[in-house]
Amino acid sequence: MKKIRIHSNLLEIKMGILAKLSFMLLLGSVLQLNASVLSDVKTTSLTNSVELKIINEQTRLITGTVVDEQGLPLPGVNVLVENTTIGIGTDFNGNFKINVPMDAKVLVFSFVGFISQKVNIVNLHHQDEIHIILKENQNILDEVVVTGYQTISKERATGSFVKVDEEQLEMRPVQNIVDKLEGVAAGVNYTNGNIEIRGKSSINIGTFPLYVVDGFPLEGTTLTINPEDVESVTILKDASAASIWGVRASNGVIVITTKKGKPGQKLQVDFSTYTAFTEKIDYSNMNWMNTSDQMDMDQEYTDKGWNNYESIVGRKGGMSLLDQANVLVGGLAPNGDVWSQAQYDNYVADLRTRSATEQWEKYLLRSPLETTYNLAVSGASDRNNFRASLVYNDNESASIGSSNDRIIFNMQDTYRLSDRLGFTAGINASLRNYNSNGISASTVYYENAYNDLVDSNGQTIQYYNRWNPWVSQEREAMDGIGSYSYNYLDEARNSDQSSQNFDVRAKFGLDFKIVEGLTFNTNFQYEKGYYNYDRFNTMDRPSHRIKVWDMYADPDITDDNGDELAYQIPLGTEYYYNKNNYYAWDFRNTLTWDKDWIKHKLNVFVGTEIKKRYFEQFNDKKYGYNKQTTTSVPVNQADFQGGLRRNWNGDRFYDSFYSTYNLDDREISVFSNVGYEFDKRFSVTGSFRIDQKNLFGSDPDFRYKPLWSTGLGWNMSNESFMDNVDFVDRLRLRATYGLTGNASNQYSPYAQARNHIASWGANLYDFLLLTQPANDKLKWEETTTINAAVDFALFKNRLNGTIEYYSKNSQDLLGPRQLDVTNGFASAVINYASMTNKGFEVTLNGLIVKTNDFNWNVGLNFSYNDNEVTEIEDQLRTPRTIVFNGKLEVGSEYNNMYSYNYAGLDSGGNVLVYNTDGTTKSWRDGVDEEEELIYQGKSVAPYYGGLTSTFKYKAFDLSVNLAYKFGYKFRNTSYGVSGNGWSGRSNKIFLDRWKQPGDELTTRIPKVAYEGLNPYSGEYESHWDSSDGDHFWLYSQDNVHDASYIRFRDIILGYSMPKKYLDRTFLQDFRITGQVTNPFLWTANDLNLDPETVTTMAYNNLKTFTFGVRLTF
Amino acid sequence: MKKQILIILVAVTALLGACTDPDEFLDVKPTGTLIPQTVEDFDKLMESPSTSYTTWYNMTYMDPDTWMPDKNYNDLWMNKWKRQYEWADDHLTADENDSDWANRFVMIHVYNLVIDEVDAAPLGKRTEADRKRVKGEAYAQRAFDFFILINEYAAHISSSTMDEPGVPMPLTIDLAAQLPRSTVGEVYAQILSDLDQAEIYLADAPIYNEKANFRPGKAAMKALHALANLYAGNFEDAKKYSNEALDLYDFVYDFTTISNITEGVAWSGLDMYDFDYSTDAKSVLWNRYHRWVYYDPAQLYHPDLVALFDQSNDQRFILFSSNQTYYGDDVSPNFVYARYYAESQAGITVPNLILVNAEAKARTGDGPGAMEALNKLLVKRLNNFTPLVHTDAATTLQTVKNERRKELMATGNNLIDLKRYHAYGESIPTFTRTLPDGQVFTLEPGSSKYIVPIAQKIKSFNPNL
16 A cells, blocks of 8 residues: 655644734734735745655656646646555646556546546556646536525536526626626516515515525625625525525625636636716706705795895895895895895895806816726635735725725635544635715705805805804804804815724635545634724814804803803814724534435535624713814813703703614524435425524514425436436526515514613613514514526527526515504504515527637526515505505505696696595695506516626627516605795706796796785795695606616626737736726606616716736736 | 334324413413413503603694794694694694593593403402402593593583583593594493492592502592582582582692792702692692693793782792793893793692682682682792682682682693683683784684594594594
């Protein structure tokens, strides 16, 4: 016997680095780390020494090289003497030397992803070199799916898994992995960064899927994942997902697998960089009236009696410039100033020339710019593989003053200590910094249309918007008080707000082969992180300055020591901070038993998992804070909290200080999977899981909840009768059935109360409030799911795809049901509804054209979901609640839309609605019957999907990605009501408002109501009618539109340098890309409104241009 | 092979080891929220200031002493206020909540929980004496809230109204109960029986809970006894209990020593802050606050009410009236109720108790005693006060009624008093209101318009109402 021992000192070096890195990361010295990671990794560069000890001299030496079809050397190829354990791996140049017994006959060359080759060595002479060319295994049957716990052959899986692979993921450079998933997979409904898998199966507990990263559920945000590290994403959609991942998985699971060093891979360095420019916000997309039209509308309010200037001046509050002018020309100014009509006219004419939106675009906004630099190093030997990566993002937001950056470090190392024992260690650390000093672009909505930021001399214009100018100037004249004026540009320039997120995940795993086929795995992951927010409001910040002046009292108020307390809020900086910490750990042990005999394959998997997640947060505030000395001036917090302090006007001032909150979630689970396959034709799977959580009480119904699934698969293409059907490469039928559950840790069968400690005047009360009544009938939400599918691949895999049907039956859904408050609660969460989601999904991939130079590939997915409420306990609903939230009704979909039946305007400009008999009535008569409403359709798309089309011509490729949704409606509430201009910008649609009798023949846009007598109708009106009456127009059929759309999400042009040029460089790969995001949008509605961003058209889905370079050496 | 079995056993043990004693691991409960189980928890449930949330708010504009002529009527920016002002059949739409109803019944649920469970509850950081006190308080609070409800939502108690519909009366916890309205007589019987229970359990309780005046002490309980008996027409009992209550606690603020921050400007507020929060007001025996906002919309004194005040001496008028609204609109020659940052009371105050005592005395033939009681209050209300003297029973009773109208104005009390006087068989006027558009509404004596209608929303949940 010969024994081959392989020695490596790599482990010790690696462990050292890992420990050092962990320590440094925890200290937060990320920049230092940045440098040291690279240097350390480079210096260690795989100094494997391979040493062979030959015990038996009866051997001969065989040498050779292994290359791939392109002639590139293949390192790490397993070279084995057949029917023995004698073997060796090839080195980095694909060379091997092996001493084989004299009687050895056959050498087997095997390597993952390649077809194994046997070579007869009987006739080989001593010192002969053999040259092996391994062929890549392109057999699609080797595809695998990753459930997070296991990697299983797609041919044995019965559940609904969709895999998005590396190539598809790499196409779209974005900073959040979630954004890569839009339109790429059937059943995955992406809306503005949120993902819903196969419709809603919970009303109240949330519809977010569970994210699993390299085998562990992600507790933090997906922003801690470097999208460049992601190798594949697998989406688990049916009951088998939840029965593997437990309660949290009932909305589906998104399993993210990160890249690892590939066996036998040489040291490889990947570098990529992207820069993305987004177009600047253009307020004209909001369709607001221009300054002059807005002023006409504002004047109409005054003319119709909305503004009682005597009272407005008496209220002392801030006034618009137009109102100030009206006060002055009306002789109502408290200081006796009066304007002549000419003065007034000139002033108003000047206001008409100004534009707040133009100046905001100029001074407060910019084109967002995002830059990404990514560096990854990976490598492997036959026993070890590792990958380390670092990404840096530098982003400038649309608001000047707001920016963020991010660093993510990720490292994974796998090492096989012996044939039986292997271990994996990994660490992921991310640091995110945010500056939020810009003014949100949408704030301008509330700014008067003529409020320029800067005058012709470049000076910021000062506005009195806290108090009117006369009151403000009176206050400013007092000793000890400075300016009361405000300007958004000054506010932004003097803002000092920042936050920081830091997250670390570290994990360690061992796998031990107990006997052949039986493996024990133990894995532990620890997460820790914080989020800190700091805001320093200095006296230079107008909002803070004004607050301090407001609380400046007569100096005769004294504190406990008899000192004057003129400044009830200490002069100086206000420091507010919010600190959040969390840690979580997850410990899992599993046993896997694989057994193959003759035509049978059995896989049994059992495991336990124990988890804990702890979260705490607190916030506090300091006044008179000195950033340098870190000292602050104490205030009487009880007085501030109890509202015992008043401002100079006598208004009570409330403030809050320290508050805290924590959360301790614990869970213990037991789970098992069994898979059996016969003859590569039939497979049966089964799985179950029991989750126990630290919910209130110990009701077994809450603690012990078995979730299970079972499945069948039939590989029809492996049947003998299919042997003659050449064009079919794969045909597989599969089906699953299972039970999933959903529980919220907020609700329990017992009455719950929350503790409060609150000031109420001079008293501090420590008391409890009942938050939840006792409800012993409370149960888990349950969903049974049937999934049936056909997978197929035809014409040498030129066309492949999946067609799936599912039916989800959800029962005992929890919801906040309104109750008769007479019994003590106005609402309570109870199990009150059942609903079904049925649908089908089609995924097709076709290589339509394939020539030497030109390939055209199309990927298409289509989803249909039909949701129906099947059971509902009586609900209080009124026409008003229905137009707002839809009608929860048996036989109808959950997300539906109803409208008032608007009948236009009468000759007095009043809003009319139709009665059920076709006659009309005034809105004042109310709409009391549900029958008076019109059904408009679904409000969530039943049809949706995506299409990816990729053209490759020589070194160039062009991809077009689009996403679509059809069959639903949206309501355009962006118009607001005619009285909106009073508090915000008016939509252009109100240019067509009713003004005088006769207008009702040409317009359906309501008038500005009269405050008092409407001379045309002879009725008394109130300015409130402009919101109360307009409500019936705003929520009418006039403002409901077809929401169908096709969104060209992006067009990407890429160039990959051909191998023949690369060979002249040190590069292995070189690719440049240019991308335009959101180039076009087709909408079914003729107003060209983006149904997903109706009220934020100017701010979302803007065109973005991205340029990128990716290289490997 | 043996070795392999051993290894498997070790592995399985390790596997199971991960979940030893799961209950111990899982029994850690989240903080901040809890299942109320102990006497301490129940005591803290009773300590909530929400106990005193707005009371009788529905009656603000029903009260004939509230006056909203033309322009001011248009300032009523909530529809329900207009409906109140019109004494309409429904005040609220099918979507609107009735906070008066909800505030009371939400707490009645808590009192029922306490009464049901406190006997068997572990003590927590409390004593056996606390257990008795908490239970007694729960009975007393339930009695008070039913008293408040029955007077708002039902006919006034009299021999002819005993069987008329009162309010539903949940006495145990049942979220699905659809209770019909108990009769006026049943509700009063429950109130008195709860008070009797409370009296037993609160025998050793403090006289007055100064820190949490929404929780009853012995004086408050006696005061409710007095009030309930007065309302039910048991004037002798009303006298007895009000005497006992006043013997225990009789603190009244002296308005003659209080002034506005800016003299002569009622809207500047008071130069003392005890009324800012009624939890700080020592004259409040059993707190159920009515309102804290009187400035928007401006609310006018009815001219008849103005005429009752000695405008130059009555501090109640001087401190709380103005010819101008808070925002400076001139309403001369009328007056707005200029109460700024001083919560008004629908609960039981010492002045109210004194007035109950005076009325009970006046109605039981003790005219001089009634005047004596009244003088105790008025000396703290009027500058240059000359004590009143009893001349005849009718004048004394009318004097007491007038003082009650002034002292308790703008809290809903006046509406209930008018209803009450009619139930006693005394004559009250017919009131008339004219809207800016010329519509006229009247409120006849004994009309059901004195009763606040039960909200549509509540009725839609419970067909038995």
